[in-house]
Amino acid sequence: MNEIHFRLDLNLLRVLVAIYREGQLNRAAAALHITPSAISHALKRLREHFNDPLFERDNRRMRPTVLCEKMLPEMQELLARMTSLVERSQDFQPIRSLRTFRLGIPEAIEAELFPVVYRKLVKLAPNCRFESIAIPHAQLADTLLQRHADLAIDVALPIGSPVQQRPLSQEPFVVLRRDSNKEQLTVNSYLASRHIAVSSRARGTVLEDYLLRELGVERQLAVRVQSYQTAASLCASSNALLTLPERIADRLVTQFPLRKWPVPLPIADTRLQLYWHDAHSADPGLQWLLNKVTAVLSPAIKKP
Structure with missing residues (x-):
């Protein structure tokens, strides 16, 4: 040839x-x-x-x-x-760049993470465009390889090379219950209650239920929705409980008549990871984005 x-x-x-x-x-x-x-x-x-x-x-x-x-x-x-x-071989100059960066963020946590990231990034790269998209877990590697997204933020997933990842944050789960219910939340009342699950996926087990099953317990799901905002509205008008990361709960209790409780079971913390594809690791623009997102979100999200 x-x-x-x-x-x-x-x-x-x-x-x-x-x-x-x-x-x-x-x-x-x-x-x-x-x-x-x-x-x-x-x-x-x-x-x-x-x-x-x-x-x-x-x-x-x-x-x-x-x-x-x-x-x-x-x-x-x-x-x-x-x-x-x-x-x-090309320098990345954020102040001059016109590049579009796409971040894969699940819909359930987009409202918590993307505004924080955007406000910082747009100051450093005012002419760049920033987009948030949803990425199904099964398509994560291909989406990152094809540059449909530059990086992804998601819970810890069983995925390896050529997808690279780094820990971003961790925080405890808490429970929200409508404010009018003043009774102590116990293991028995938690398991006897009906629960609201939040997931952008059409089906499949949510993270909290995986963690509860590791403890040998099952909860009763009443409804499944796509966003914590919707879940909080339902929680405030019913007896159902909502288990979620603490930082999200802290915002929702200021918007709805809800009260925050510790989870009465020793479930593990929720962990967020940053994902990108090894094929693009040498891209100066991607390295800039990874470093800035890490710097912005790691201190902004509660750690135990």
């Missing part, structure tokens, strides 16, 4: 990754800011080069072939590392 051919193939790999990621030729063209005919022409050349159809139509989507599925994970990381290599 001569040098010219090699360069062309590297450019075409971006097309291959875009089709794989978007699932449609038109959407891949839009993502790369090129015409659909250019995408079709590139796909034809890729098929000839690999001697494989690479994608087959399945209704409205382009489904990857076995060969394509086998190649794509390493190919995506290769392209990400190439991009990072170019970025490494």
Whole structure:
């Protein structure tokens, strides 16, 4: 393979990754800011080069072939590392940068974390744009690799290399109950009550229930919602209990007729981690963002 051919193939790999990621030729063209005919022409050349159809139509989507599925994970990381290599040689000057930074933050804790982060970052990089997005846990690695998010803030997850992580904060859980109920909260009353769960996921066990199961106990869930704001409103107008991180509880008791109680069981603290992809670790802009978010949030969130 001569040098010219090699360069062309590297450019075409971006097309291959875009089709794989978007699932449609038109959407891949839009993502790369090129015409659909250019995408079709590139796909034809890729098929000839690999001697494989690479994608087959399945209704409205382009489904990857076995060969394509086998190649794509390493190919995506290769392209990400190439991009990072170019970025490494460029200085990041926050005061002049026009870059868009995306932070993956669960909806349940976005109201607590993003305003704090944004107020600090926008002072340091006034021309940058900052966005908060939700990332399903199953898509965390791919989202960070594809730079759909630069970093993510979430609870401790069982995820390893090439996703990197660092501890951000930890704080205890507490319980909120409507203020009119003055009775002492005990283990028996906690387990006999109905509870409100908060999660941005459509299904799956929430963190508090995992921790309670480690103690050999189960609680009775009455309702599941997406935000602590909604949960607090429900808690204030019912007998249901809301178990949540203390910092969030401290804000909610100023907005709703609620009273804060210690959890009457020895459950572990909630821990937040900062996540990013190793392929982009050398990017000066990402390093700046990681350091600033850590500096802002670590002291802002209570620690035991």
